[in-house]
Amino acid sequence: MSQQKLCDVELCSYTQDAERILIAAKHTRRLEKHDKGAPIDQQELQHCLKTVLAPLEFVDYIFLIKGVTRAFTHQLVRSRVGTSFAQESMRVANKSGQASARIQSEKPQFKTAVEVSFACYESMIEEGVATEDARGVLPINTLTNIMMKINLRALSSMMNSRLCVRTAKEYRTVAEDIRDLVLNIHPWAEPVLRPYCAHHGVCCYPAYTKCPLKAKYQELQPVDTELDEIMEEWKRLVPNNAFNPIS
Numbered sequence: 001m002s003q004q005k006l007c008d009v010e011l012c013s014y015t016q017d018a019e020r021i022l023i024a025a026k027h028t029r030r031l032e033k034h035d036k037g038a039p040i041d042q043q044e045l046q047h048c049l050k051t052v053l054a055p056l057e058f059v060d061y062i063f064l065i066k067g068v069t070r071a072f073t074h075q076l077v078r079s080r081v082g083t084s085f086a087q088e089s090m091r092v093a094n095k096s097g098q099a100s101a102r103i104q105s106e107k108p109q110f111k112t113a114v115e116v117s118f119a120c121y122e123s124m125i126e127e128g129v130a131t132e133d134a135r136g137v138l139p140i141n142t143l144t145n146i147m148m149k150i151n152l153r154a155l156s157s158m159m160n161s162r163l164c165v166r167t168a169k170e171y172r173t174v175a176e177d178i179r180d181l182v183l184n185i186h187p188w189a190e191p192v193l194r195p196y197c198a199h200h201g202v203c204c205y206p207a208y209t210k211c212p213l214k215a216k217y218q219e220l221q222p223v224d225t226e227l228d229e230i231m232e233e234w235k236r237l238v239p240n241n242a243f244n245p246i247s
Ligand SMILES: Cc1cc2nc3c(=O)[nH]c(=O)nc-3n(C[C@H](O)[C@H](O)[C@H](O)COP(=O)(O)OP(=O)(O)OC[C@H]3O[C@@H](n4cnc5c(N)ncnc54)[C@H](O)[C@@H]3O)c2cc1C
Pocket: 078, 079, 080, 081, 082, 154, 157, 161, 162, 166, 167, 168
């Protein structure tokens, strides 16, 4: 049983010509012609990241994430929209002699529990217990591999929440690796691949007080009175066709 493997994130594939596709998707809305040979307008590209976000769904990335815990992959697959996943099946795979787990605590109980769990698994497999039943005793930190396809819009949302200090360390590490890999090929995507606060200017967890950034940047705290004021103005200006966006 090996322990404490570091995860390994690989970018297997991504949308070629993503910049042109993004700009074309945005222009199509306005029935503008596409000039495939035109140089990429960086300002236009940045504008795509700040306006209607649907064009970001045209840009896909495929990652292979190796040596991560099942605890992490449970969290990863909660992102349901704009994603696809393929993962090793412990129902089918016989992990005897191959299983490893991340030891996340120095406490001897952790290591002992993992060792006992693997020993029980192996002895059950030897006695003919089906893998789909024996897997039930394996720890949640058993290491696994997972493949993920995700579009840029979903990735932005994932980075918003998973680069945040509130996220579990393992997920944050993978999120940082994914961010680095994407920025290596698409540096223009940086403004949307940030923690929520550095993307939207406010904290997505108003009640969370332990964030070290909040201690420095008071403005990350939502200002309720201003929002109420804006709402009052909305009530005054917008309903009942009081405002025509086209005119
Ligand atoms: C710090 C942290 C702690 C967490 N703790 C827990 C926890 O204790 N327990 C737990 O169960 N989960 C927990 N989660 C997971 C969280 O609840 C979400 O399931 C996960 O972050 C995926 O987010 P999502 O639903 O926005 O993603 P997606 O499923 O990919 O959805 C993306 C967006 O699409 C829209 N959407 C998706 N599905 C629907 C729908 N059916 N109807 C309408 N709109 C939809 C929403 O706008 C949504 O934001 C935690 C997440 C974080 C970041």
